[in-house]
Amino acid sequence: MGSHYEAPIRTPLVTGNKSYHDVSVDVARPVEGRANKHWWIVFSISLAAFLWGVGCIIYTISTGIGTWGLNKTVGWSWDITNFVWWVGIGHAGTLISAVLLLFRQKWRMGINRSAEAMTIFAVVQAGLFPLIHMGRPWLGYWVLPIPNQFGSLWVNFNSPLLWDVFAISTYLSVSLVFWWTGLLPDFAMLRDRAVKPFQKKIYSLVSFGWSGRAKDWQRFEEVSLVLAGLATPLVLSVHTIVSFDFATSIIPGWHTTIFPPYFVAGAVFSGFAMVNTLLIIMRKVCNFEDYITMQHIELMNLVIMITGSIVGVAYITELFMAWYSGVEYEQYAFLNRATGPYAWAYWSMMTCNVFSPQFMWIKKLRRSIIFSFIISIVVNIGMWFERFVIIVTSLHRDYLPSSWTMFSPTFVDIGIFIGTIGFFFVLFLLYARTFPVIAQAEIKSILKSSGDKYKKTSESHE
Amino acid sequence: MSNHKVVHAFYTDDDVLLDAVKTVKDAHYHIEEVFTPFPVHGLDKAMGLAPTRLAITAFMYGIVGLCVATVMMNFIMIQDWPQDIGGKPSFSYIENMPAIVPIMFELTVFFAAHLMVITFYMRSRLWPFKQAENPDVRTTDDHFLMEIPAGDDVEALQTLLKETGAVEINLTEKH
Numbered sequence: 001m002g003s004h005y006e007a008p009i010r011t012p013l014v015t016g017n018k019s020y021h022d023v024s025v026d027v028a029r030p031v032e033g034r035a036n037k038h039w040w041i042v043f044s045i046s047l048a049a050f051l052w053g054v055g056c057i058i059y060t061i062s063t064g065i066g067t068w069g070l071n072k073t074v075g076w077s078w079d080i081t082n083f084v085w086w087v088g089i090g091h092a093g094t095l096i097s098a099v100l101l102l103f104r105q106k107w108r109m110g111i112n113r114s115a116e117a118m119t120i121f122a123v124v125q126a127g128l129f130p131l132i133h134m135g136r137p138w139l140g141y142w143v144l145p146i147p148n149q150f151g152s153l154w155v156n157f158n159s160p161l162l163w164d165v166f167a168i169s170t171y172l173s174v175s176l177v178f179w180w181t182g183l184l185p186d187f188a189m190l191r192d193r194a195v196k197p198f199q200k201k202i203y204s205l206v207s208f209g210w211s212g213r214a215k216d217w218q219r220f221e222e223v224s225l226v227l228a229g230l231a232t233p234l235v236l237s238v239h240t241i242v243s244f245d246f247a248t249s250i251i252p253g254w255h256t257t258i259f260p261p262y263f264v265a266g267a268v269f270s271g272f273a274m275v276n277t278l279l280i281i282m283r284k285v286c287n288f289e290d291y292i293t294m295q296h297i298e299l300m301n302l303v304i305m306i307t308g309s310i311v312g313v314a315y316i317t318e319l320f321m322a323w324y325s326g327v328e329y330e331q332y333a334f335l336n337r338a339t340g341p342y343a344w345a346y347w348s349m350m351t352c353n354v355f356s357p358q359f360m361w362i363k364k365l366r367r368s369i370i371f372s373f374i375i376s377i378v379v380n381i382g383m384w385f386e387r388f389v390i391i392v393t394s395l396h397r398d399y400l401p402s403s404w405t406m407f408s409p410t411f412v413d414i415g416i417f418i419g420t421i422g423f424f425f426v427l428f429l430l431y432a433r434t435f436p437v438i439a440q441a442e443i444k445s446i447l448k449s450s451g452d453k454y455k456k457t458s459e460s461h462e
Numbered sequence: 463m464s465n466h467k468v469v470h471a472f473y474t475d476d477d478v479l480l481d482a483v484k485t486v487k488d489a490h491y492h493i494e495e496v497f498t499p500f501p502v503h504g505l506d507k508a509m510g511l512a513p514t515r516l517a518i519t520a521f522m523y524g525i526v527g528l529c530v531a532t533v534m535m536n537f538i539m540i541q542d543w544p545q546d547i548g549g550k551p552s553f554s555y556i557e558n559m560p561a562i563v564p565i566m567f568e569l570t571v572f573f574a575a576h577l578m579v580i581t582f583y584m585r586s587r588l589w590p591f592k593q594a595e596n597p598d599v600r601t602t603d604d605h606f607l608m609e610i611p612a613g614d615d616v617e618a619l620q621t622l623l624k625e626t627g628a629v630e631i632n633l634t635e636k637h
Contacts, residue, residue, distance in 0.1 A: 004477075020474075020499065020604035145538060154538040158547045163564040170568045174575045181579060184588065185602065189499070192599035208583065209592030212601055216586045217501040219514045223582045226520045227575055234571050241564055444500040444604075448476075 004448035012452035013107055016290035019453065020444050027186070027440040028193055030286045035433055038285065046425035053419005056412045057132055065135055067412045074395045074407040079129045080245075081387040082417050085270070086126035086424075087168065087242055088263070088383060091235055092271025093119025094175055097182070098231035101224065106450050107299055109442040110291045113186075114282065115275045116179040117435065121427040122274070123172045125420040130164075132416070160244035167241040171234055178227045181220070184210040186436035239267040246390065253333035253394030256321065262314035266383060269307035269353070273379035276300050280373045282432060291438050294367055301366040304379060308357030311386075315354065333394055341406060342393045349389050352382020466636045467612035468494060469619055470597060471628040472605050476502045479606040482626035483508045486610065489622055494609040497601040516585075520578035527573025531566040597634070605629075611636075 018026070035043075060067050070077055093116035100108035131137045142148075143165045145155055155162055187207035194200040210216070243259035276297065283292040322334040337346045356378045360366040397404045431437070448454045473479040480502060486493060493509055506513075536555045539545075539562070544552035551557035583589055601607045610619065612633060623631050 024499075024603045145534065152542050154543055156545070156547055157535055157539050157565055158550050158558070158561045160564075163568075166565055166568040170572045174571065177576060177579050181582070185500070188594060188596075189602040191594065192596070192602045204594060205590055207594065208588040208590060209594045210588060210602075211594050211596040212497045212499060213586075213595075214496040214498065214502075214505050214509055215511055215514075216588075217498065218506040218511060219516055219582050219586055221501050222514045222516050223579060226517050226578060230520070230524075230571050230575050233567075237564070237567055237571075244564075441500040445502075 004454065006449040006455070008455065010450070011293075011295045012455050013110060013293065013295060013450040014291060014443060014447060015293055015452045017453040018290060018447065018451055020447065023440050023443055023447065024189055024193065026287070026291070027436050027438050027443075028190055030432060030437065031190060031434060032193070036285075039429065039433070043426065043429045046422045046429060049418050049422025050426050051419075051422075053416050053422055056415030056419060057128075060132060060412055060416070061135075061137060065133065067410060069407055069409045069413055071405055071407070073398055073403045073405045074392055076395065077392055077407050078388075078409055078413040078417060079133050081384065081391055082420060083126050083129035084242055084263075084387045084391075085384050086122045086129075086420065088239065088267035088270045088387075089274045089380070090119045090122035090126060090171075090271065091239060091264075091267035092275045093117070094171075094178070094231045094235040095268055095271065096275070097178065098228040098235065101228040102232060106446050107296055109439055109446060110288075110293070110296055111275060111279055111300075112442075113179075113182070113435075113439045114279060114432075114437050115271075116175060116182070117431050117437075118275060118278060118428065119175055119271075120172065120179060121424050121431075122271075123168065123175070124427070125424050127168060127172070128420060160241065160248050163241045164245060167238045171238045174227070174231060174234060178224075178231060181223060181227070182439060182442075183436065184208055185212060185220070185441040186439060188212065189440060190436060236264055239263045251394050252327070252329040253337070253390065255330075256318060258314055258317055258321070262311065262318075265307050265310040265314065266353075266386060269304060269311055269357075270380055270383035272300050272303045272307070273376040273383070276304070276372055276376035277380070278428065280369060280376070282437065286432070286437065288438065291443065294369075297369065297372050298366050301360045301372055301375070304375070305357045305360035305366075308353055308379065312354035315350065329399070332397075336397055337389060337393045340393065340397070342389065342396070345385050345389050346393070349382050349385040352378050353386060356382070467616075467633055468636045469610045469612050469616065469623065470630075470632045470634060471608045471610070471623040471626075472598070472600070472630040472632075473608070473627060474605060474629050475627075476500075476606065478627040479608070480504060480508055482608065482623070482628065485626050486608070486622065491610050491613075491619065491622075494611055496609070497596045497598075497607040499602050499604060499606070502606070516578055516582055519581050520574045523577035524570045524574035526577075527570040528566055530573065531562070531569035535562045535565060 068077070068079070093112070096108050096115040097112040100112075131140050134140055143155060143162065147154060184207055187203050188210035191200060191203035191207050194203055240260040240263065243263035246254035247256060247259040249255060279292050280297065283289050319334050319338075322330045325331070337343075356375055359371070359375065365371045392407050396406060471482070473482060476498070479496070479498070483493060483496065483505065487508070487510070496505060496509060498505065539552065539558060540555050546552060550561060596602065596607070597609070598605065598607055608623075608628075613619065616633060620631050
């Protein structure tokens with residue numbers, strides 16, 4: 001098996017002596033089996049949160065944006081904080097499947113399917129916020145380049161908000177297609193295993209009649225590679241353009257050129273943290289410890305550590321540039337962030353995002369499941385605060401001291417945010433029961449090089 | 463072809479399959495199709511399949527997207543209804559172009575990705591309600607299937623396949 005040789009010092013990525021058939025059985029098990037009590041409990045809580053969010057959205061739309069805590073000074077707050085937070089989380093899936101594909105990182109294969117699912121579900125949550133904030137969401141199609149009814153007045157393509165519409169819709173649709181194309185062979189596996197006629201019908205519908213011909217696989221691999229090549233600059237462009245929403249304005253604290261790389265690093269950071277949160281639970285619940293191994297979690301932790309440090313450098317650069325610019329408005333904006341009435345938010349952000357990932361330098365901690373889980377939650381709290389700090393602290397003390405104010409969220413602000421978290425988990429839990437959550441075809445293709453069963457036999461032959 | 467019978471040879475290992483494909487090829491048999499549960503590297507070359515040109519189509523679709531974006535932006539922002547937005551130049555496309563770069567990029571990616579995937583689905587005949595054509599359900603699990611037209615001397619072919627390590631050999635009617 002010369003072509004499958006991999007150095008013995010590389011940690012196996014699939015443990016438990018798996019054969020090809022074992023992989024099919026393991027991946028199909030959560031789909032073919034029945035949901036356990038824990039699934040129903042978590043699903044019910046998520047559904048309740050989602051319905052509460054739906055109620056708050058209905059209240060917002062029927063009454064108006066005045067139900068939120070916004071005022072004339074702080075005109076953007078939780079809505080856009082949540083939007084940027086969710087878009088950021090929605091970056092990890094494409095990063096894992098596209099960038100790691102281009103770098104030929106085999107460890108992506110155990111986690112890419114769920115990371116991409118998470119991406120799509122997170123972008124759906126993000127998309128809700130601009131839509132709700134429009135006030136009249138049924139006129140949402142006005143962002144499309146169509147002339148209005150009064151003549152040929154077009155949307156403003158010089159506005160970063162419109163670039164965002166194009167970036168996020170391209171990202172969502174391309175991610176969806178990338179995900180589904182990768183799913184075809186795995187749906188086909190479920191289809192061919194299905195015994196109940198209804199399941200057979202559904203999986204043959206969604207597998208698009210995938211048959212696994214040699215020519216199909218050749219095209220499949222080429223398409224995956226080209227999509228990865230397209231998705232890599234795309235994913236970087238999305239958060240870059242989201243950061244333009246702020247960076248192209250002239251608000252002190254927003255008007256900084258470091259925003260694009262800083263936002264992208266933050267997005268990778270929070271996205272990987274969310275992947276860790278979800279997969280640490282999933283590997284336990286679905287018995288995927290042999291596919292999502294300690295090695296996977298450790299590598300994710302290393303990415304979190306590095307991107308967290310990049311984010312830390314960005315925070316410090318921002319402070320330095322504010323001081324070095326000599327612009328007193330800029331200087332005040334940052335002084336106010338760190339020492340003003342929102343200092344608690346700033347220092348929460350600093351603690352969660354810059355200090356907490358540094359623990360990952362210690363091997364024992366980054367190989368601890370419970371510690372990785374806690375850090376992944378802490379990081380996402382920190383990243384929410386980052387967006388809150390950028391948005392609210394830059395606005396709440398504007399040029400006119402008489403209009404200085406604070407922001408306090410109403411129950412509607414909180415309800416909608418909790419609702420999107422509920423919606424996200426509803427989608428993810430449904431996905432976990434019906435989709436092949438591990439890219440089994442890809443896992444089978446690395447089984448001989450990275451599975452412990454074959455690694456052991458190739459060592460014994462030497 | 464004198465008859466429509468085909469021989470299905472099943473394998474359970476991708477390396478054995480790859481060697482078998484080479485042996486069968488060398489014995490001057492025509493391999494109709496190979497069904498595998500996962501991509502087997504080198505199989506397309508061993509079978510003598512031509513390289514796919516999907517990447518080239520993606521490049522061309524990307525150029526189409528870039529052109530669409532350029533023409534659309536020039537028409538909307540410059541020709542049809544120029545507006546003074548923050549003093550940005552609105553009467554010359556090339557001067558307003560930097561503000562349009564994100565749109566040009568996104569539409570390039572949008573066209574390249576979606577049209578390439580649609581081309582792939584059309585060429586490989588994949589769409590909802592399409593019936594699967596793999597002859598045996600095990601080929602999406604852990605079996606590899608080689609389909610060879612039976613020809614006149616079935617016995618010789620079956621002996622050859624047995625030698626290559628096939629675990630099961632069936633003579634069936636081609637659908």
